[in-house]
Amino acid sequence: MRQFADWLAGTSASQFIQENLWVVPTIQTVHILAVAMVMGSVLMLELRILGVAARSQTLGQTARRYTPWIWAALSVLLATGGVMIVGEPVRELMNVVFWSKMGLVVLAALATLAFQRVVLRAATDADPSPGARRGLSFAALLTLLVWFAIIILGRWIAYAQTEY
Amino acid sequence: MDLSQLWPALEALPVAAYMRESALGFPAVESIHVVALVLVVGSIAVVDLRLLNLTSPNVLISEIVRDTLKWTWIAFAVAVVSGFLMFAAKATEYVVNTPFRLKLICLALAGLNMLVFELITARRMADWDSGPTPMAVRVAGGLSLVFWIAVVAFGRWIGFAEPAY
Numbered sequence: 001m002r003q004f005a006d007w008l009a010g011t012s013a014s015q016f017i018q019e020n021l022w023v024v025p026t027i028q029t030v031h032i033l034a035v036a037m038v039m040g041s042v043l044m045l046e047l048r049i050l051g052v053a054a055r056s057q058t059l060g061q062t063a064r065r066y067t068p069w070i071w072a073a074l075s076v077l078l079a080t081g082g083v084m085i086v087g088e089p090v091r092e093l094m095n096v097v098f099w100s101k102m103g104l105v106v107l108a109a110l111a112t113l114a115f116q117r118v119v120l121r122a123a124t125d126a127d128p129s130p131g132a133r134r135g136l137s138f139a140a141l142l143t144l145l146v147w148f149a150i151i152i153l154g155r156w157i158a159y160a161q162t163e164y
Numbered sequence: 165m166d167l168s169q170l171w172p173a174l175e176a177l178p179v180a181a182y183m184r185e186s187a188l189g190f191p192a193v194e195s196i197h198v199v200a201l202v203l204v205v206g207s208i209a210v211v212d213l214r215l216l217n218l219t220s221p222n223v224l225i226s227e228i229v230r231d232t233l234k235w236t237w238i239a240f241a242v243a244v245v246s247g248f249l250m251f252a253a254k255a256t257e258y259v260v261n262t263p264f265r266l267k268l269i270c271l272a273l274a275g276l277n278m279l280v281f282e283l284i285t286a287r288r289m290a291d292w293d294s295g296p297t298p299m300a301v302r303v304a305g306g307l308s309l310v311f312w313i314a315v316v317a318f319g320r321w322i323g324f325a326e327p328a329y
Contacts, residue, residue: 025324029317032202036316040206043235053231056223065220151202152195159191 001093008089017087024087031080037073039147041066045115046140049133059127059136063119070112077105097160101153104146111143171255183253190253197246201319203239205312207232215305217297224293225301229286263325267318274311277304 008014017023047053048062057065085092092098119136128136174180183189213219214228251258258264281304292298 021324025320026317029313029320032198032316032320033205033313036202036205036209038206039202040208040210043203043207044210044232047231047235054223054227056227148199151199155191155195155198 002090005089005093008086008093011086014086014089017083024084027080027083027087031077031084034073034076034080035147035151038070038077039144041069041073042140042144042147046137046144049128049137049140051127051133059119063116067112067116067120074109092157095157095160097153097156101150101157104150104153108143108146108150111139111146115139115143171259174252174255177252179249180252180255183249190250193246193249197243197250200239200243200246201316204236204243205316207236207239208308208312211236212305212308215297215308216302225297226289226293258322261322261325263318263321267315267322270311270314270318274308274315277307277311280304 009018044053045062045066048057048059054062115136127133183193210219211228211232214223214225220228281301285298285300285304292301
């Protein structure tokens, strides 16, 4: 991994990012806005599951409305994240906090996928039963908490320069 | 009104000293700030995209506004408190930091835009809750997005800006 990171740091793309100081903050801003897009969507979904928002819409309609935004935002996050890795390969790839964050991102993506299949595969657009609602609510809340952890770990990358 | 005495006074607060001296304090508060701000921007974007008539045209604007903004305010309160704690730690440096000042200006503009919408534009909401959206409403949504994106951008630049001497 160290060899790969060092090689990456030597590429012209990496050099460009390192020499042009506006690149990283600009990319980080887009990254943060994409996180906001995810959080807004997950929040609206949880509020609908709990029945405190968008009551004129079915859960299926709400899920169809917001899940595409989650996937679009995830693509932007991966793209901007990729640029940041190319710009500072050793700082990211040799960092245990970074890899923990990546693990949680995979978890969040899997949770979103599972949620999508459960809700969008429902035969009718009727509201879920109380038991199903509790399960979905718990899953949505857990996803929200995973995203909180992802955000916190993202910030901590800067503070934990542990090479190994 | 002489504000120049206020900034060192804030830095002298015990909580400001804690923020400076504790290894965990500043990063923890900063993390809370980021979580709060992405919830603010994310929820505001849901409302703004609806005001711009770009999303959910079949859902009443009043319903989205009523359901969403209360969460925006809760997240905003957390962002303000955490932001204030960070500010107090190094108040004298932040007040001369250009991105920080621009961020506050954009926050004020976003707030003003919201106020105009609440007090003037939204009073006739029943007229345009469904159906074609008036220009004033779409402008409010568009300006809000621009101001909040600017807040995020300037916020990120605070750490990268050279302090003014």
